[in-house]
Amino acid sequence: MREKVPEVFIFISAPVVVLVFLVILGYIFANGARVISLEFLLSTPRMAGMEGGIFPMIVGSVYVVAVCMVFAVPLGIGAAIYLAEYAPENAITDTIRFFVDCLAGIPSIVIGLFGLTFLVHFLNLGYSILAAGIALAFMILPWTVRVSEEAIKAVPRSYREASLALGATKWTTVHKVVLKSAMPGIITGVLLGLGRAIGETAVLLLTLGSAASAFIPTSPFDSAGTLPVFLYVLATQGNTANAYARACGTALVLLAIFLVVNILAIYVRNKHMKYEGW
Amino acid sequence: MKTGDKIETRDLNVHYGSFHAIKSVSLKIPENKVTALIGPSGCGKTTFLRCINRMIELTDNARVSGEVLLDGMNVYDKDVDVIALRRRIGMVFQQPNPFPMSIYENIAYGPKIHGVRDKNNLDVIVRESLERAALWDEVKGKLHENALRLSGGQQQRLCIARALAVEPEVILFDEPCASLDPISTAKIEALIRELSRDYTIVIVTHNMHQAARISDYTAFFMLGELIECGSTPQIFEKPKDKRTEAYITGRFG
Numbered sequence: 001m002r003e004k005v006p007e008v009f010i011f012i013s014a015p016v017v018v019l020v021f022l023v024i025l026g027y028i029f030a031n032g033a034r035v036i037s038l039e040f041l042l043s044t045p046r047m048a049g050m051e052g053g054i055f056p057m058i059v060g061s062v063y064v065v066a067v068c069m070v071f072a073v074p075l076g077i078g079a080a081i082y083l084a085e086y087a088p089e090n091a092i093t094d095t096i097r098f099f100v101d102c103l104a105g106i107p108s109i110v111i112g113l114f115g116l117t118f119l120v121h122f123l124n125l126g127y128s129i130l131a132a133g134i135a136l137a138f139m140i141l142p143w144t145v146r147v148s149e150e151a152i153k154a155v156p157r158s159y160r161e162a163s164l165a166l167g168a169t170k171w172t173t174v175h176k177v178v179l180k181s182a183m184p185g186i187i188t189g190v191l192l193g194l195g196r197a198i199g200e201t202a203v204l205l206l207t208l209g210s211a212a213s214a215f216i217p218t219s220p221f222d223s224a225g226t227l228p229v230f231l232y233v234l235a236t237q238g239n240t241a242n243a244y245a246r247a248c249g250t251a252l253v254l255l256a257i258f259l260v261v262n263i264l265a266i267y268v269r270n271k272h273m274k275y276e277g278w
Numbered sequence: 279m280k281t282g283d284k285i286e287t288r289d290l291n292v293h294y295g296s297f298h299a300i301k302s303v304s305l306k307i308p309e310n311k312v313t314a315l316i317g318p319s320g321c322g323k324t325t326f327l328r329c330i331n332r333m334i335e336l337t338d339n340a341r342v343s344g345e346v347l348l349d350g351m352n353v354y355d356k357d358v359d360v361i362a363l364r365r366r367i368g369m370v371f372q373q374p375n376p377f378p379m380s381i382y383e384n385i386a387y388g389p390k391i392h393g394v395r396d397k398n399n400l401d402v403i404v405r406e407s408l409e410r411a412a413l414w415d416e417v418k419g420k421l422h423e424n425a426l427r428l429s430g431g432q433q434q435r436l437c438i439a440r441a442l443a444v445e446p447e448v449i450l451f452d453e454p455c456a457s458l459d460p461i462s463t464a465k466i467e468a469l470i471r472e473l474s475r476d477y478t479i480v481i482v483t484h485n486m487h488q489a490a491r492i493s494d495y496t497a498f499f500m501l502g503e504l505i506e507c508g509s510t511p512q513i514f515e516k517p518k519d520k521r522t523e524a525y526i527t528g529r530f531g
Contacts, residue, residue: 158375162437165333166388166444167365176391181378 028255032248040249044214045225049234050242054250056216060129060224061257063217064204065197067133068140072197073190075137076144080186083145084152085174104142111139112206120207127209130220135207136200140193147192151185152178184268191265195258201228227254284309284448284478285330290344292325292334292502299325301502302344307495312470312479314493314510316486318525321499323482327450330480331367332360348448365392367448368441372456374433376425376440381408381417384425384436388444403443411439412469431462438469449473451481455488467492486526490514498522 043053079100087093115135125131155178163173179186204226213225227250234247285307292300300322307313315323328334330346332353345352353363365388376384385404386394394400404421408414413435417428425436434454441449451470455463470479470492483489489496490510497507498519506519517523 156375158371158373159377161333161336161371162375162377162440163387164336165331165364165369165371166391166440167361167363168388168391169361172391176387177377 025255028248028251031245032250032252035245035249036252041253044216045230046214048237049230049246050238050240052214054227054230054253056213057225057227057230057250058253059216060208060213061198061226061228061254063220063224064129064132064136064208064226065194067129067220068136068197069190069194071134071137072140072144072193076141076190076193077148077186079141079145080148080152081174081179084149085170085178100142100145103138104146106139107202108139108200109202109206111135112203114138115203115207126221127207127223128221129208129217129224132204132207132226133220135203136197139200139203140197143193143196144189147189148182148186151182151189154185155181184271188265188269191261191268195261195265198257198261199228199254201232204229205232227257282309283307284349285480286345286347287326287329288345288347290326290329290346291342292322292329293341294337295339299340299502300329303499303502303504305497305504305507307478307480309478310474310476311494312474312481312492313495313497314489315480315482315497315499316484316489316525317499317505319484320501322502323499324452326499327452327480327482330448330450331364331369333364333369335360365444366446367450368444368446369450370434370437370441370452370454372453374430374437374457376428376433376436378424378426380422381425381428381436382421384440385443388440392444407439407443408436410442410473411435412465412472413439429462431458431465434458434462434466435469438466438473442473446477448478448480451479453482453484456484463488486514486528498525500525 040053041058042055044056045054046052083093083097087096112135115131115138119125119131119134120127123131125134159177159181160173163177164170168176208226208229209223213223215222215224217224231247231250231254234243234250238244238247283306287303287305290300290303291298303322303326305326315326317323325334325340328337329342330348330353334340334342342354346354348363348366351358377387379387382404385407386400389400389403394403405414405418408417413432416432417436425433428436438449438454454470455466458466467488470481473479474494481489481493493510495507496510496513498505498513498517498521500521506513506517506522508518513522514526517526
């Protein structure tokens, strides 16, 4: 009898977790699906977002995330290669890893604040896609570094030995054999980071402003509206049924993009497993 | 042994930290012959092998002293280019370790990193290397398939072909049949015999029968020391040292 209670609880837990997910998704879908239309997706907003569409926000989100990736991917993979292949196993390397992990734990609003004071004001980048992209890159960098490092470390030592025994240099071995083998894992890590970046709101509020932009950004020095910030503005300032519905519609688009990125990540990983003959 | 020694070690010592793994080994390895290194587990035969192409340097706490002469040149001299050295001394490992690439890319990897760019040239090298490793007929229709789909024995012959593609003079084999079935083992052994016409071969083996079947010379190691070396028939039929005799008659192993 005493075992029954915890067991029942354990057996209920998993379905409850699934239920939570389905309730959120169902609620957003029920409230937001009716505003989704071609016009909603492809036109600019009017009346502070209460009419028209969210096209500039889609462009803004994609643009910011692209800039973020330009900074986060090379830097993250570079650091990962250093940690996995070149760094001696000593206290300094452990310290670097500790700081990378700490960076992962910094609340995004704090990174946003740094972006606002350092990038927007001190470096005078203004509320811009560039400032927002760099700040977002800081946020996802730890994930890119650690997932890439694990992927590189998972490459069997025997591949490295085979390459070195053929007279390859360390660098040739790293980039022709190790990185090539680790690439699917690295891509998975990058896509997961991208998934986090696309939904991030706090950092963008402080580095990109909160306008419901009717304007499609072109230069990286432009300010821009993004899906999460637009959603936030509608939900906090609209205060009408219509505004909530449009916020839910925006959320649906955001979730759809998120879903596509995750499916892509899973696809790349599965392909990798097949390739390795697992 | 006579003149025509390709490799000679002089007073070679290896320490792993405080563990003395190779104790003052001086051994001559004749050119275009198969020399087998035998001995019980942990006797240092693999460590010795890895000294020859300086792969030992990948082991963090290994310290090497003494000389390894390749055609009279000490491979541990400061001005020796380890890349050029490893190009001259190929290596085949205990576990087949093809890269997770196509069969073609596996073979072309070595020549490419040493500067061969021409596609026709690479095609010829790939074909010749596979032919010399007795694998061509089995893979000629699927050169662009993933090498990891080959059987273990085929993968090991692919690794031999990959080593041949950079035109080495010496090939080091570290228990190349340890993970293979008897039929694959027989193929590799026949191949090693064949290759000894053109290459100097050093093979570490755990299997005494294999050493007796394929080698011309045998060196017996125990606890890091070279106990005895000589022609394979002499070592197996008239060993001079009691420990050699005890080992080859299977009294310990």
